[in-house]
Amino acid sequence: MNYLFIQNMAIQWDQISRSSYIRRIEALRSLDALHFTKPVTFFVGENGSGKSTLLEAIAVAAGFNPEGGTRNYVFSTFDSHSELCGAIRLTKGFHRPRWGYFLRAESFYNVATKEMDYTDPDHPSARLHEKSHGESFLAIAQENFQGDGIYLLDEPEAALSPQRQLTLLAEIYQCASEGAQFIIATHSPILLGMPDAEILSFDSGKVHPCRYEDTDSYQVTEMFINHRRSMLKGLLSEE
DSSP states (O other): OOOOSEEEEEEOGGGSOTTOGGGGOHHHHTOOEEEOOSSEEEEEOSTTSSHHHHHHHHHHHTTOOTTOBOTTOOOOSSOOOOGGGGTEEEEEOSSOOSEEEEEEGGGHHHHHHHHGGGOBTTBOOOOGGGSOHHHHHHHHHHHHOOSSEEEEEESGGGGOOHHHHHHHHHHHHHHHHTTOEEEEEOOOTTGGGOTTOEEEEOOTTSOEEOOGGGSHHHHHHHHHHHSHHHHHHHHHSOO
């Protein structure tokens, strides 16, 4: 039995205008539905391949603010979310998550600012602006991630050192083992190494399962580490 909070996602294309840029994103225009089978699902692909656009739409359909935060966050700094947000339909499991968070690198400053408005004596501010960018990201994970939660993360590695990415990987793995579900868009070869995660690639014109070793994130990193001099020579040599 599938115990995941979000089990299926479908796109109602009749809710998206014919002129929408969504229809020009190659991997998305051929996508009607996704079935989630693992507690941790990664979206990977080149910039502009549609992975963050789809993640945002799933987050909004799940009840999160487009700019991020918990379901209690209701604000808008700049209304930039796509038509896809209104065209996503989710099939949810029989039990409901106790908590959740939508973390996106792009608008994290706005969420950190708004966090101060949602505090009270019983729930003091984490004072995220007084921490470094990476410390704030990790603090969000450590204070909000728990078992029986649903978490959508858009490029969470953006502010994290390799060591802190390993810390985040361990946090995600532990919470997933306690019943949490994660859907993550990432370029990090460290996070993608998560055991027993499903990786969905948005490259090659369609969304499809992908082995860790076949991701560009792994292959480019592995090639650079093992063949750094020859790569740099070819990349930087004058024509």
